[in-house]
Amino acid sequence: MGLVYLNGEIIDEADASISVNDRGFVFADGIYDVIRVFGGKAFEMERHLARLERSAASIRLELDPSAEEIGRIAEDLLIREAADEATIYIQVTRGAAPRSHAIPKGASNTTFVAIRGPLAPPPDLLKNGAAAITVPDDRWARCDVKVIGLTANVLARSAAVDAGAFEAIFVRDGYVTDAASCNVFAVFGDRLMTAPCTNYILWGITRAVTLELARENGIDTQEAAFRAEQLAQADEIFVTGTTSGIMPIVTLNGAQVGAGRVGPITRRLMELYEVRTGGANALAQAAWAH
Ligand code: PDD
Numbered sequence: 489m490g491l492v493y494l495n496g497e498i499i500d501e502a503d504a505s506i507s508v509n510d511r512g513f514v515f516a517d518g519i520y521d522v523i524r525v526f527g528g529k530a531f532e533m534e535r536h537l538a539r540l541e542r543s544a545a546s547i548r549l550e551l552d553p554s555a556e557e558i559g560r561i562a563e564d565l566l567i568r569e570a571a572d573e574a575t576i577y578i579q580v581t582r583g584a585a586p587r588s589h590a591i592p593k594g595a596s597n598t599t600f601v602a603i604r605g606p607l608a609p610p611p612d613l614l615k616n617g618a619a620a621i622t623v624p625d626d627r628w629a630r631c632d633v634k635v636i637g638l639t640a641n642v643l644a645r646s647a648a649v650d651a652g653a654f655e656a657i658f659v660r661d662g663y664v665t666d667a668a669s670c671n672v673f674a675v676f677g678d679r680l681m682t683a684p685c686t687n688y689i690l691w692g693i694t695r696a697v698t699l700e701l702a703r704e705n706g707i708d709t710q711e712a713a714f715r716a717e718q719l720a721q722a723d724e725i726f727v728t729g730t731t732s733g734i735m736p737i738v739t740l741n742g743a744q745v746g747a748g749r750v751g752p753i754t755r756r757l758m759e760l761y762e763v764r765t766g767g768a769n770a771l772a773q774a775a776w777a778h
Pocket of ligand 1: 666670693
């Protein structure tokens with residue numbers, strides 16, 4: 489069993505325990521982040537730690553240890569676990585306190601860091617594209633904060649799994665927001681579109697990297713709201729996330745997307761992401777080569 493960090497100690501996961509009064513358990517009163525490790529190196533660690541800090545501030549939680557210290561703890565665990573292809577999971581809750589809604593005075597945070605598997609998506613889906621469905625976005629209105637209360641996301645992903653799909657894309661008031669654990673991109677002609685960074689989407693790190701790659705490589709991008717009916721007419725769709733990388737979507741609600749194949753802009757961005765991460769979609773690349 490692996491080593492984990494819990495409240496100041498690095499211990500065996502089997503020995504890690506928290507109180508039943510932990511506000512994470514009682515109220516889902518906490519935040520988290522997930523960082524991908526490629527070839528032993530944490531990808532975009534600084535941006536993830538900045539987001540963790542922002543998430544904490546958004547729920548009036550003071551990080552202690554600080555985001556910077558949490559980063560060092562994660563690096564230490566990576567070395568101890570000799571993790572090569574992995575994810576780093578970080579969770580901070582408001583700690584244990586008698587059940588009462590208001591923020592308790594004097595409780596100390598529960599801070600947890602663990603190295604997990606890479607959860608890399610199946611190579612055949614990366615190669616041939618995956619299916620997605622749309623679902624109503626019934627999450628709260630602060631989707632930009634990475635809180636641990638993920639019941640709506642759990643139900644959405646489960647609806648996707650039940651439908652034989654990879655991901656569930658959220659639609660709020662007719663507009664595409666993000667997905668159960670990914671951001672959503674659509675290609676219309678030669679323009680790449682994704683929803684803007686408002687309170688209705690998570691400001692994904694993979695989303696930001698994808699936009700940078702597109703802009704650096706002359707792909708026309710637009711961060712603007714678009715409707716579910718437009719998504720259904722897109723030439724290409726893909727979703728992005730720490731655990732999914734860039735995943736092409738070739739079927740939406742059972743209907744073919746564009747030509748029903750991984751489109752050229754998606755494929756180009758997957759290749760660029762592969763170079764940027766040094767191996768994210770290596771298996772798909774190998775498959776394409778044959
Ligand atoms: N999920 N949208 C939602 C709702 C998410 O939960 C995530 C990430 C993303 C993509 O963000 P990023 O590119 O920073 O991973 C978008 C993580 C991976 C998770 O819950 O496991």
